[in-house]
Amino acid sequence: MKYYIFRNSTIEILFENLNVSFSEYGNILSIDLNADIFVWFYTVPLNMERKFLILAIESYFNSIQLVQKLIPDTKTFLIFTLQDPFRAKPYIADFSVDRAMNYFNFQIIDFASKYNNIKIIDFTDFTKDYSQEHLIDWKYYFLSRMPFNPRLSNPFQEWFSRQIEAINMKRKKCLILDLDNTLWGGVLGEDGIENVKISGDYPGNAFTLFQQKLLDLSRTGVILAICSKNNEDDVLELWEKNPFMILKKDNFSSYRINWSNKADNICEISKELNIGLDSIVFIDDSPTERELVKQLLPMIEVPCFPAHPYLLPVFAEKLQREYFYVYKVTEEDKTKTDQYQNNSLRTSFQKSFANFTDFLRSLEISLTIQKGNYLNIPRIAQMTQKTNQFNLTTKRYLDVDIQKFISRNDYVFCMSVKDKFGDDGITGAIILTMGKGNSVTIDSLLLSCRILGKGVERAFVVKVLSLIRKDGINIVYAHYIPTKKNEQVKYFYEKIGFHLINEIDGIKTYQFEFKDEDLTIEQFYNIQII
């Protein structure tokens, strides 16, 4: 990744670990268009009279608008919020610089909401951890115009790479929690449902805050689950009767409350939710349990649990930062817990039908197929990053890459699925690139695991094929690229009527020629195209 940074001060030392080139101070006219990521990193100058300072700040947003026009919308543009590291004021009520700075920050946030390739980097998130004397080293400022202490280089690099990871959507999916002395103080089996420590005085109030933080986390799309050594009936009763529990049964997508070994329980949860072990974080106050899980399931993240309940807020923040950091929350993330729960409902419903087709018909499944557009691009990119199992080629893309396909007139479609039990939102995507003549190649095809088992995968592909056929496309090529996790789709294309042309090193290449009998879809799928 090559970065190009627009800057107004000496900041090279902060970006030493990256392949980066810099503008001259305050120059917006030179730009290196070969860069992959563009960055705007200005700070409030330390050496200006206040009225000039305000004029300078007011000019930044215009400059950003100009720069934005130079940057292709297929490349990421990161804008740092503006900070005043010194914040010297002539008198208390002089808010003129703060006002200009806050207005600038407001403008860029608004601006970023209009372009998928622009992301805001909240620089206060870094500076809040430092006092002013740590932030500025005046000696180095006067020696080389560095507004920030060069000793902050390492922490800044760590922080910045976490921001980039969050933007690139590298996060874990599921948090599995213990109960006693983790979600509440005390031991349920000994203290009873009324007497476990939650709410009220310390330490109960610390556990309340921890549960609140976990609830917030689940609203960003993190799946919560329980793995605890307890009597299941006791816990169910507690969830029902103790009014102070913030996290109740419905907030967990799965639970294993029993006396078997936790590693086995975690494996079962992972299978039930269709989530790989390497996407799981496990929290337990007992060092023995943590050690057992670490030893038996080394791919799971097992952070240390704080020794005192009053450290829980910091711990919750650390969990969020290290494992679940994300730039933006999509609509699908907000309702993920419901979607995973609906799945368990469907499974039990299925048991009452002898015939699978009858079962599918009774689900009242509707599919909505949309072309890639401004609104769904972030979700499509997110799915390419996170989907491992039903993913034929496992190519990972960012928003800007999806935009690139659309700009080139390749086909990008996504699908949302709902049935009588609930709406799963956008859970499938397909990208087809234009080839020679009237041919296309399926670059990517992926579906979220939670919608599988309803035959929608075939319906989706077949519907898309019949759509592109109307554009005169008559040959479709496709590939299966094996990974450790996508074994289940190894024969998917065979099943839906593609012909295998060759197989080299496990990579299978297929061809599809349109014949009417291959394009029929069962009547009970209600399919809409938008």
Add this chain to the structure above:
Amino acid sequence: MKKKLLEVFRRTFDPEIVNEETSRINCENWDSLNHLRLSVLIEKEFEIYLEPEEINSIKDFSDAEQIVAKKLLDAAIQ
């Protein structure tokens, strides 16, 4: 001390060409930014504080060596 300082120079400049004779004149990538990196690294590795005048006066390896030696001696006396 000399060995450690050489290591600091190697980490800052091209490690292939750094030796006790290295100076601003014979070392191509001894620019202002690397000068800054050198000062920060010296301060960090020897746990000393350099005054701006001292930072500016470093023109070659032996300048740096003398300044670091003096600073370490001052620290030892205190």
